[in-house]
Amino acid sequence: MDNKVNYLLRLGDNALILSQQLSQLCGKGPALEEDMALTNVALDLLGQTRLWFEYAGELEGAGRDEDKLAYHRDAHDFKNCLLLEQPNGNYADTMMRQFYFDCWHYFLIVGLTRSVDVRIAAIAEKSLKEVTYHLRRSGDLIVRMGDGTELSRAKTQAAADELWMYSGEVFAYDAIDEAMVAEGIAPPADELRAQWLAHVAEIFAEATLTMPPADAWMQKGGKQGRHSEHLGFILAEMQFLQRAYPGATW
Amino acid sequence: MAATPADPSRAGSSLAATPDAAQVWAWLAEVSDPEIPVISIVDLGIVRDVRLAADGACDVTITPTYSGCPAMQVIADAITDALHAHGLQTVRLHNQLSPAWTTDWMSEDGKAKLKGYGIAPPAQQVIDISGLRAGRNANANAALTAISRRPQPRLVVACPNCGSTHTEITSQFGSTPCKALYKCLDCREPFDYFKCH
Numbered sequence: 001m002d003n004k005v006n007y008l009l010r011l012g013d014n015a016l017i018l019s020q021q022l023s024q025l026c027g028k029g030p031a032l033e034e035d036m037a038l039t040n041v042a043l044d045l046l047g048q049t050r051l052w053f054e055y056a057g058e059l060e061g062a063g064r065d066e067d068k069l070a071y072h073r074d075a076h077d078f079k080n081c082l083l084l085e086q087p088n089g090n091y092a093d094t095m096m097r098q099f100y101f102d103c104w105h106y107f108l109i110v111g112l113t114r115s116v117d118v119r120i121a122a123i124a125e126k127s128l129k130e131v132t133y134h135l136r137r138s139g140d141l142i143v144r145m146g147d148g149t150e151l152s153r154a155k156t157q158a159a160a161d162e163l164w165m166y167s168g169e170v171f172a173y174d175a176i177d178e179a180m181v182a183e184g185i186a187p188p189a190d191e192l193r194a195q196w197l198a199h200v201a202e203i204f205a206e207a208t209l210t211m212p213p214a215d216a217w218m219q220k221g222g223k224q225g226r227h228s229e230h231l232g233f234i235l236a237e238m239q240f241l242q243r244a245y246p247g248a249t250w
Numbered sequence: 251m252a253a254t255p256a257d258p259s260r261a262g263s264s265l266a267a268t269p270d271a272a273q274v275w276a277w278l279a280e281v282s283d284p285e286i287p288v289i290s291i292v293d294l295g296i297v298r299d300v301r302l303a304a305d306g307a308c309d310v311t312i313t314p315t316y317s318g319c320p321a322m323q324v325i326a327d328a329i330t331d332a333l334h335a336h337g338l339q340t341v342r343l344h345n346q347l348s349p350a351w352t353t354d355w356m357s358e359d360g361k362a363k364l365k366g367y368g369i370a371p372p373a374q375q376v377i378d379i380s381g382l383r384a385g386r387n388a389n390a391n392a393a394l395t396a397i398s399r400r401p402q403p404r405l406v407v408a409c410p411n412c413g414s415t416h417t418e419i420t421s422q423f424g425s426t427p428c429k430a431l432y433k434c435l436d437c438r439e440p441f442d443y444f445k446c447h
Contacts, residue, residue: 033421033431040423047318051347106397122348126317129350129447135397137422199397 003179004117005060006079007186009069010176010223012052013080016070017231018101019045020238021088030091037137041098044130051123071242075231082222083166085231089159092145092152096159099138099203100167106135107195108170111187120185139203146207157209168218171196176223274300274308274333281332284324285426288367291325295355298346307340308333313351315447316427353447365410370432370443373405407443409434419443 022042029035053066112124145156171193180186204211279292299311353372361371414436421431429442
């Protein structure tokens with residue numbers, strides 16, 4: 001498969017899997033405002049997914065549209081990072097996963113607005129305002145929960161530590177990512193990582209949280225299709241309709 | 251959302267005289283937004299360009315408000331239906347992402363209609379990405395300014411019910427991606443605020 005198609009699928013799969021996870025919280029948010037925020041963010045991510053998949057499907061030229069890419073692939077064909085398939089857990093887990101992702105996503109999207117691929121740059125430009133308020137919101141909640149009560153701080157620190165080993169995969173570039181950097185399509189990993197670490201450090205300091213060591217061992221494999229068992233359960237629900245009634249349409 | 255119903259007599263008369271782009275814009279100004287029916291898709295700034303091709307087809311360029319706006323398909327269908335009803339046989343829709351939609355494109359008339367409908371119109375730009383959009387000349391600090399937790403300039407949102415600016419935000423997110431929830435501290439009325447974007 002073409003490097004660019006693969007790269008676009010990675011972008012789309014990250015957004016899709018996180019969107020699906022957030023959608024599962026619809027009606028279950030800890031407060032009405034949070035419930036609406038989670039589903040609004042899920043909707044933004046779903047819209048971005050469609051834009052990435054639409055382009056990937058066109059480039060691939062095999063007749064796969066965004067629905068086929070979302071519903072007709074099995075777990076090993078998904079290229080999302082392992083972070084996004086981690087369970088919703090408690091609200092600190094949900095928001096820490098979101099914060100780690102949003103922070104990377106924001107700096108990535110800023111970088112992609114300068115991509116030499118004009119279609120990628122346009123999708124990034126369209127997404128930029130959305131990912132900006134996503135990051136403002138998740139950073140704000142991390143500060144409020146970290147610098148909150150003794151219990152909220154303990155849970156937020158536990159979530160930070162627990163999810164930390166999944167935060168590095170986005171910066172572990174393989175041949176596909178490096179090809180995108182070489183072509184001027186995607187920003188380099190070290191630049192993104194430096195920006196990510198600086199912003200996480202700033203938010204954690206304000207949240208009175210301890211940042212885990214930057215050189216800690218990191219999980220990887222999701223981008224290459226090697227997933228945890230969580231993804232299978234997510235897909236089972238997300239793809240149920242198309243699996244039970246193949247080709248069903250509105 | 252009901253498209254303008256086809257009226258054979260009217261369609262016939264439109265066919266006789268080839269419409270110009272201004273006429274098409276006027277027809278599109280009658281197509282309502284499916285979620286906020288008091289304003290049109292032209293008021294909202296969704297329609298970016300209208301061109302009449304030599305072959306008699308009409309090319310309409312539209313842009314989504316938010317990436318995940320679920321109304322886009324409904325809007326596209328409504329445009330096609332409305333122009334068919336006015337006698338334009340071939341309508342080609344184009345989706346444009348860049349430059350990204352902004353509430354700055356909303357017409358003054360549209361803002362007044364929003365207010366009359368009970369939704370406070372967008373006040374001022376709150377997410378400034380101008381420094382980021384500049385491509386190669388982008389200001390490196392702009393990326394950090396946009397996500398700063400430092401206090402942002404406080405928004406003055408007037409209550410669409412009593413006009414008081416003594417209002418308070420309840421939730422950054424509302425019933426659709428484009429709205430936030432506010433409440434008026436004077437008349438006590440809760441209301442939607444159309445966020446700047």
